[in-house]
Amino acid sequence: MVLLQNLINALQWGSFYALIALGYSMVYSILMLFNFAHGDIFMVGAYIGFGVASALIALTAMGAFALPGWLILVLTILFSMFLTSFVGMIVERIGYRPLRAAPRASAAITGLMIGIILETGNLALLGAQRVSFPSMIDTVTYDMGGVFVTNKKIMIVVVSLLLAGALHQFIRRTRYGMAMRAMAFDYVVVPLMGVPLNTMAAMTFALGSALAAAAGILFGVAYPVLDPYMGILIGWKAFVAAILGGRGSVMGATLAGFLLGFIEIFVAMIFPSTLRDLIAYSIVLLILVFRPHGFFGEAYSARLRL
Amino acid sequence: MKKGLLATGIIFCIAVVMAFYACGPKGPETIKIGINAPITGDIPKVGEGSKFAAEMWLEDINAAGGLQVGDKKYKVELVIEDNESKAESAVKVATKLITEDEVLAIVGPQSSKQAIPAGGKANELQTPMISPWSTNPDTTKDRPFVFRGCFLDPFQGPVAANFIKDEFGFTKAAVLYDVASDYPKGLAEFFKEAWEKNNGPGSVVAFESFTTKDTDFSSQLTKINNSGAQVLFTPQYYNEVALIVQQAHQLGWDKPIVGSDSWGSAETVKLCGKDCYGLFFSTHYAAAGATGATKEFIDRYNKNHGYVPDDVGALTWDSIHLLQQAIQNTGGLTGDIKKDRVAVRDQLAKIKDFDGITGKMTFTEEGDPIKCAVLVRISDAGEFEFYKSVCP
Numbered sequence: 004m005v006l007l008q009n010l011i012n013a014l015q016w017g018s019f020y021a022l023i024a025l026g027y028s029m030v031y032s033i034l035m036l037f038n039f040a041h042g043d044i045f046m047v048g049a050y051i052g053f054g055v056a057s058a059l060i061a062l063t064a065m066g067a068f069a070l071p072g073w074l075i076l077v078l079t080i081l082f083s084m085f086l087t088s089f090v091g092m093i094v095e096r097i098g099y100r101p102l103r104a105a106p107r108a109s110a111a112i113t114g115l116m117i118g119i120i121l122e123t124g125n126l127a128l129l130g131a132q133r134v135s136f137p138s139m140i141d142t143v144t145y146d147m148g149g150v151f152v153t154n155k156k157i158m159i160v161v162v163s164l165l166l167a168g169a170l171h172q173f174i175r176r177t178r179y180g181m182a183m184r185a186m187a188f189d190y191v192v193v194p195l196m197g198v199p200l201n202t203m204a205a206m207t208f209a210l211g212s213a214l215a216a217a218a219g220i221l222f223g224v225a226y227p228v229l230d231p232y233m234g235i236l237i238g239w240k241a242f243v244a245a246i247l248g249g250r251g252s253v254m255g256a257t258l259a260g261f262l263l264g265f266i267e268i269f270v271a272m273i274f275p276s277t278l279r280d281l282i283a284y285s286i287v288l289l290i291l292v293f294r295p296h297g298f299f300g301e302a303y304s305a306r307l308r309l
Numbered sequence: 310m311k312k313g314l315l316a317t318g319i320i321f322c323i324a325v326v327m328a329f330y331a332c333g334p335k336g337p338e339t340i341k342i343g344i345n346a347p348i349t350g351d352i353p354k355v356g357e358g359s360k361f362a363a364e365m366w367l368e369d370i371n372a373a374g375g376l377q378v379g380d381k382k383y384k385v386e387l388v389i390e391d392n393e394s395k396a397e398s399a400v401k402v403a404t405k406l407i408t409e410d411e412v413l414a415i416v417g418p419q420s421s422k423q424a425i426p427a428g429g430k431a432n433e434l435q436t437p438m439i440s441p442w443s444t445n446p447d448t449t450k451d452r453p454f455v456f457r458g459c460f461l462d463p464f465q466g467p468v469a470a471n472f473i474k475d476e477f478g479f480t481k482a483a484v485l486y487d488v489a490s491d492y493p494k495g496l497a498e499f500f501k502e503a504w505e506k507n508n509g510p511g512s513v514v515a516f517e518s519f520t521t522k523d524t525d526f527s528s529q530l531t532k533i534n535n536s537g538a539q540v541l542f543t544p545q546y547y548n549e550v551a552l553i554v555q556q557a558h559q560l561g562w563d564k565p566i567v568g569s570d571s572w573g574s575a576e577t578v579k580l581c582g583k584d585c586y587g588l589f590f591s592t593h594y595a596a597a598g599a600t601g602a603t604k605e606f607i608d609r610y611n612k613n614h615g616y617v618p619d620d621v622g623a624l625t626w627d628s629i630h631l632l633q634q635a636i637q638n639t640g641g642l643t644g645d646i647k648k649d650r651v652a653v654r655d656q657l658a659k660i661k662d663f664d665g666i667t668g669k670m671t672f673t674e675e676g677d678p679i680k681c682a683v684l685v686r687i688s689d690a691g692e693f694e695f696y697k698s699v700c701p
Contacts, residue, residue, distance in 0.1 A: 130353070132353055144561065228524075268527065
């Protein structure tokens, strides 16, 4: 019973890691850099979601149109993903493109700076007060013989899996996906074959950011207290998931995201919760000692793999 | 003759003015008081409450034309600094206020996480500091220059434990707290001690923790759910309270949840919503149903800022009045900031039966006031209702 309950807890918690880790992985595969501002793009996505949801709720309340709660949520996710993808593209254009020829360390530092700018920018814009994420659908708790599941939990896991699956299909089946895979082989040579590097880089950032926005909104649904620094810790942990999955691996990032969720939840179940992160990340370290390139990683390769 | 008298008068006046000017620089013209508050960071509402209360006090002083100390009126200046709700920043702010701004005394920081390290600094630099809201014993322990405006956790822990026993008659409790923050950690331990004293060893059936910034408590709450606990005690700040209570309910927890004074923010109900209705917590004062000076303060604050002040506002108000009283009791300032700071500290330690809006206070040797605690129930309208009062 406890096991089953924690399995469900872990599925929800892992969904966030998976969605965020995907963004790290994709960008790494194309540009060989880790976008350390990604956790903060997740935060921006959550706030944009907050703005869109509040606006839609206000419009519905004024009687502009009558939308049921679940439709508002769907629209919020779609709009916010769209808007946040532009944030990702702007970050790429301003922060990373001028540094493309610079050493990787410079780009990593830029990422940290952009992260700080996004956090403090938000702080300046909205103030330090916590924001309460609007509840668009009522929480319904199902009691299945002592195991409790809410409609929100189910929705979060399903939407995350759908998005990860959609990304998988996009990379496998579309021309852009093919271009991304090609770029992952060698981002210096492939552009010489006529694949536009700038377009591809922007697109990768847009996709990653859109997924982060979706994660942000789902996060808001599950934990309805937003603050400007909410993306830092979860961003770091999702980065760990991206490494664990094997840099550049879409499937790997998704699986590792869920795995990380499972490890955290189950460690807290078995050991004293005070030691949760200590034990959880020691396990991750141990896995990386035996598989230094992660589950789906290959030595000295950053290919985008499915 | 008349002309002569007039001339003498004028000369006399000039002499007086000149003498006044000559004496002037020897005593300070303004008294500076530092406010060390979390304006940004984890608990900005707490910083806002401290700031507003201090500013209201300054308005009163300015309206009276300054602060009367001995036979002289001083202008008062507040130096409000942000400690970002971080321990290291709080120490930096305290140092800056003392050495650069040369304040006479400091009010704040509010939470124990910042007040404990900042108190060490203030004591080292021999500057009186009053933390209005910090309930952890370490804040004032062995620090003659550090005081507080509230009761302590060793008092609050048993208050909560005894209340649950008297009210519900439960014998098994669970605790969920942030292990990385001084206040929840200290209070969780005091609660556990008191509870096990009442109900025997092992009666705290789950003692679970997390770290600051965590948002998912599902694993800990699942454990608590299956531990057979009849009540959950969680001495957390308002942002975590919302998450903990909602997640507990979603995991099927339908038993009481009890909190501590850190719940008493205007934000708690805003973030938590209906999930928090009907829950209890121990605190310093209850806004609903207040009378006298307390009501006056609440109404005035509400009029100026559009919401009912939480306990931080009220305690800051009391603390700054305590400080005012101590400054006035010195009977006159010398102008030597170091001597004046010591004089203010000595007067603070002597204060007896101070009539504050959060209750009567008398300081002990350690600089801790002896005062009563209040148990508050969050009503079905989301208001903090007075439930009962517990005195030491």
